Amino acid sequence: MSDRVHPTLDDPVVASLSEGVGGPMGSRGTRHPWWTPLRVVLALTAVCFALGMVQKNTCYQASWQNGDTRYSHMCYSDLPYLYTGRGFVELNWPYSGDEQVRARYDVMEYPAGISYFAWGSAWVTHWLSGSPDLSPRYGRSVGKLTEEKAIQREMRLFVTVNAIGLAAVTLLAAWFLAGVHRRRPWDAALFALSPMLALTGLVNWDLLAVVTVAGALWAWSRDRPVLTGVLIGVGAAIKLYPLFLLGGVLVICARDRRLMRFATAAVAAAGAWVVTNLPAYLTGREQWDVFWRFNADRGADLGSIWLVIQQVRDGSEAFSFHPVTINQASWVFFGCWCLGVLLLGMFAPRTPRLAQLGFLVVAGFLLVNKVYSPQYVLWLLPLAVLARPRWRDQIVWQAGELFYFAAVWWYLGGFLSPGGGGDVGAYWVAIVVRMVAELYLVAVVVRDVLRPDHDPVRAGEDEPEPEAASPLPEPALSR
Structure with missing residues (x-):
């Protein structure tokens, strides 16, 4: 498309970097007939994810x-x-509610969507391993099983199978993101080249939720509220946070006076969530409920500001927040944050974009949550790159995440402990730096909402455009 925004002409950082390879795109520049923006983004995503797999090689071996x-x-x-x-x-x-199984193994403490994917990956792992006889394993302790070479080979294969599946959904997420804004497919390159995507993509199964968020953004840009709701509901059955996108949908629909679209999306989300959870609920209601009990009973954990406050108040284990206290306080803070996003969205000069509202809501949830694991950066990634598609701001934010990523592992390994003993203040600093970097990006997005002329997506537009455009045949053609 001739009206596509080229990053070397749009982003100062990319323009500066392009000087080493000939400078920004000129008026006589031509586009490659095969290497379209979408294909380049997919190739960059594949390379980034592959580098993440290589980064895990030491542990893999x-x-x-x-x-x-x-x-x-x-x-x-x-x-x-x-x-x-x-x-x-x-x-x-x-x-499974089998007594022998439950006596040997803890219940999977993740939502149903992740459990299904993990079980399917295990089935593929066993099939690729030649469907080994499992009966000899039943009489051995779990610890002894882990020491066996054959089991260790299966563990590596299990990770490989999951990596291939997660790579596929990551490519799909990049495809969705490249198609959200009609003139800006290159914004998805911020996702494709993210160092945090490479480093955290295989820590857990969070990428399964990321693809549903990217898909929901794409579906909303195509004026498909039912599909938007379905993807949000499936995402919420994988990780709870995609549900927060409905808050952004509500603000947009309220401003545009099209609340039926919100109702349609909400009903579709509820239905998709119920259908996705149904197999788990029907086959083991008690086991299905473990996820909810586990999160309710969990105390201040890694990455959270609650952990910093708890450790600063008393370096010993004598003081700790009760989980109920954290739950109540964090939900109050989050409720106030959501009210602020609602007021921001309703009184902004123009209707904010869904990515902007979604980013602000999810960021607020993470900032006050009682656990902020290193891979949770993936929750924000697809929203952040579309909410603020500027390399400088993404680098500032992800630099804070990268600093925390290194600090949390060195903290767990005991490498940050002072030689003379005492508190691990360096880890507290890493948590605060991460939060400050995130708040910086929040402030920039809020500024863009209040002053749309600063929003790279909205800058230069003569007339307001609806949040949801008409369906178009190619993913890169929809705003």
């Missing part, structure tokens, strides 16, 4: 059995430990 390496090399992943720790090594259904 040791089957994640070296306790120091997983932290010193920052290659930790939950996947191999959950393969043995949650019974996938014996192909147990995550929601």
Whole structure:
């Protein structure tokens, strides 16, 4: 398309970097007939994800059995430990109520969507391993199973199978993001080249929710409220946070006086969530409920400001916030934050974009949540790159995330502990730096909402355009 915004002409950082390869796109520049923006974005995503797999190689070679390496090399992943720790090594259904299974293995403490994917990956792992006889494993302790070379090979294969599946959904997410804004497919390159995508993509299964968020943004840009709701509902069955996108949809529909679109999306989301959870609920209601109890009972954990406050108030273990106190306080803070986003959206000069509202709501949730794991940066990534498609601001934000990523593993490995003992103040600094970097991006997005002429997507538009455009045949053609 001749009206596509080229990044070397739109972004000062990209323009400066392009000087080494000939400078910004000129008036006589021509586009490659095959390397379209979408294909370039997909290729960059594949390379980035592959680098993330290489980064885990040290732990992979040791089957994640070296306790120091997983932290010193920052290659930790939950996947191999959950393969043995949650019974996938014996192909147990995550929601089995069998007494022998529950006596040996803890219940999968994740939402249903992740449990399904993990169980399916375990099935593929066993099939690729030649469908080994499982009966000898039943009489051995879980710890002994982990020490067996054959099981360790399966653990590595399980991670590989998951990596291939997650790579596929990451490419799909990039495809969705490249098609959200009609004239700006290159904005998805911010997602494709994200260092945090490479570093955290295989820590857990969060990318499964990321693709539903990217898909919901794409569906909304195509004026498909039912599909938007379905993707939000499926995403909420994987991780709860995609549900917060409905708040952005509500603001947009309220401003445009089209509340039926919001009702349609909300009903579709509820239906999709119920359908997705139904197999787990029907086969093991008690096991399905573990996720909700686990999160309600969880105390201040890694990455949260609550952990900093708790440790600063008393370096010993004598003081700690009760989980109920944190739950109540965090929900009050989050409720006030959501009210602020609502007022911002309703009184802004122009209707904010869904990515902007979604980013602000999810950021508020993470900032006051009682756990902020390093891979949670992925929750914000697709929203952030479309909410503020500027390389400078993305670099500032992700630099804070990168600093925290290194600090959390070195903290867990004991490498940040002072030689003379005492508190690990360096880890507190990393948490605060991460929050400050995130708040910086929040402030810039708020500024863009209040002053649309600063919004790269809206700058230069003569007339306001509706949030949802008419359906178009190519993903890169819809705003």
